[in-house]
Amino acid sequence: IREGHLTNQILINFITTSSNTKVLTPMLRILTDEFPEIKSIVNTVVKPDSGSSISEKEEILWGQDYISENIGEYSYKISINSFFQTNSMQAKVLYDLIIKMCEFKGNEVVYDLYCGTGSIGIYAAKYVKMVYGIEIVMSAVIDAIENAKNNNVDNIQFFHGDLINTFQNNQELKLIENPDIIILDPPRAGIHGKTLIDIMKFNAKKIIYVSCNPSTQARDINILINNGYSVKNIQPIDMFPHTPHIENITLLTNNE
Helix, strand or coil: EEEEEECCCCEEEEEEEEHHHHHHHHHHHHHHHHHHCEEEEEEEECCCCCCCCCCCCEEEECCCCCCEECCCEEEEECCCCCCCCCCHHHHHHHHHHHHHHHHHCCEEEEEECCCCCHHHHHHHCCCCEEEEECCCCCHHHHHHHHHHHCCCCCCCEECCCCCCEEEEHHCCCCCCCCEEEEEECCCCCCCHHHHHHHHHCCCEEEEEEECCHHHHHHHHHHHHHHCCCEEEEEECCCCCCCCCCCCCEEEECCCC
């Protein structure tokens, strides 16, 4: 179940190992009658024992295939498999702190890596010259492009690719400007070693590393420190109330 807390919209995704339309259909009217905030009901069919909730076989059982959520002045489309912050109220706190830490002058080029639906990059775009976002999940890239358009943000561009090799393989990326600031928001596993090498090659003035797993963040930051960066600010944020987990923002600056 995905919920837009500020839009009061709900998406339900039934994940099954076979198409279950006949079984699920009788529940649709019950659910939608009882909960009018439901905007989307989807059935994702995965392979048995796949260990994944993501599949190319998705069937819309009712409504649309996405919900919307607001953070600050921006509205974001969220599809079934697109990453989006789980706590919208604290997401605004998170994004405002990112803006504050970056101390944008207005002429910066920013790379938003692991950008998901583009929420951080879109939020930061009005403070900078240009934002480039990169994301591996195609549905999230499509959402990000639409989110920028719907929010009238025209100084942002999104690319689909795996950060392990996309800087080598994507010819378009070789043509864009190098970053002054890099914003990183990787999954819990942190940043792949090859990606870290590529990031350090850009020699960006500042790196903002946002993480929901401080242990892998510490591992990656140690590598950045050993390659010319210094930690200037660390700010944890409670994005996950009633759990031991936190989101953590770290600002690093280039020693050169």
